[in-house]
Amino acid sequence: MAPAYSSHVCIFVSTFFTFILASSYANAAAVTSAAILVTVDQSGNGDYEKIQDAINAVPSDNKELVFIRVKPGIYKEKIVVPADKPFITISGSKENGTIITWNDSGEIFESPTFTVLASDFVGRYLTIQNTFGPGAKAVALRVSGDRAAFFGCRISSYQDTLLDDTGRHYYKSCYIEGAVDFIFGNAASLFEMCHLHSLSEGDAAITAQRRQSPSENTGFTFLGCKITGVKSAVLGRPWGAYSRVVFALTYMSDAILPQGWDDWGDSSKQSTVFYREYKCYGPGANAGKRVEWSGKLRDNEAELLLTKNMIGGKSWIRSMPTRFKKASAKHA
Template sequence: MAPAYVCMILFMFMLASSHSAAVTSAAILVTVDQSGNGDYEKIQDAINAVPSDNKELFFIMVKPGIYKEKIVVPADKPFITISGSKANGTIITWNESGEIFESPTFTVLASDFGARYLTIQNTYGPGAKAVALRVSGDRAAFFGCRISSYQDTLLDDTGRHYYKNCYIEGAVDFIFGNAASLFERCHLHTLSEGDAAITAQRRESPSEDTGFTFLGCKITGVRTAVLGRPWGAYSRVVFALTYMSNVVLPQGWDDWGDVSKQSTVFYREYKCYGPGANAEKRVGWSGKLTDNEAQLFLTKNMIGGKSWIRSIPTRFKKASTKHA
């Protein structure tokens, strides 16, 4: 990778960073370039080179290209960030259907993971479960990424997660799982052609501190959809300050054919707007948050994010050796 390219990208990252968590140590910079001008030609090879039980920050910079890879970030490799320069130029793609833990294009098992300006897609299409991204580690953050599939796009499985300025596309339960996650200024685009759900949150007991919050987001689509349905009996989803196009059906929510869940789910909206936000015909077992109730959902405090969401590193060093 040419030095001028590295300097340009790092300068852009530093300008784009606005997060409060400070990084005091230099990150180890690793480059991936399909043309052979980086440290590695494949993203997975760069991940594999990170030591087990790693304690240092690794910043894997991926040069634009289409990377046909099935990626796994193992649980014993924390503190990795993988970044492109812009999402529509750095594309990680796979085509596979199957069970939700087996089909993902990109799987994150490690804690303290970050991704920036990547497209992560599963191109399988309709007809089966086909996960694009599975996030099963704690303290994972995604900035400016594009995540797309059709059914079960984003398995937001377990842990605390933060998504900012991401584009997420799918048709059926395309944001699902039992993580505690904040989606800020994200664009949700539903491919549903009827009444499929955007979310399927799986909170299974009132003692679980999990749920999805969508803050300042935008919902568009091709036809119509509902905001969510309960994968777990205590499913918790909040939409706040979100623009809803007329793709959102008037009833807003679905009980997945189990009326008993109507008394246990927590489905709330707060100061949403647009033609799909009209609450007159919403199901009676959803509701609106008061100003006081909404405060919990309007900051990163709900996921403890101020203590772990990292800024772009401002100092870099190269790895001491290049692994084969």
């Protein structure tokens, strides 16, 4: 690896940690260890029959953990978690059991089935899908709040599936499917043990990260993931000139084309993007024919980059609540 790569990584690490130290305790609201439990059940045996109604009932400027448990079923809703309603968890009870579905296309901020604008949001065991199909932008999930985490979720569409827009985000054991730029945006995100499935039948990109200047502390890191596909795709292309994506310890099937990356028809971006791989494996991970403007991480560089510290996760990624309490009148 050329010395310039090491310098680039050092700048990356120092700016990221400056960002984390400045904002690690930004979520110091008066949350309690016990969560308010709200149940959504289409059969009428819960507190609400629609997910959006349960979200609407949370007071503005909420400072308590609210756990919205959604019983299994197909919920045909277009969901928005407003910016003034932090500390909400929406959880299904089992994988593939709670399906939130819509069919819409158009601009990326208008078409999402599920939009998260609030900070400190958690999604668990949800299937979020936009069934529009090929032919237009059709976002399934938009995440524009800070400190958002998703566990065991399935996110599917065709074009622009996951708008990983702004903020710090964590995705664990999620399945994400699409064909064109299906993970895109300018968030600072860690994807751990996720399964990415490409529907591309040509050379469409999995990621389109939008970092636009060297001062932005954003980028996508994929750690211990798996990539499969129906035919062929590249790992990413630069929506922003300083696009930053790292794949580490990831299985890549032969769906990944040998060149690995695409410059989106603009060769000037080759000198500014940060596209790296680290100890990936599988038939699509052969670095012999990768574009020369991508690279590999060294072990010491990977130690700094491949932890939750890169998103300040230790201060905000929360586990399942251990205690629950009933909603007060203001939540009813």
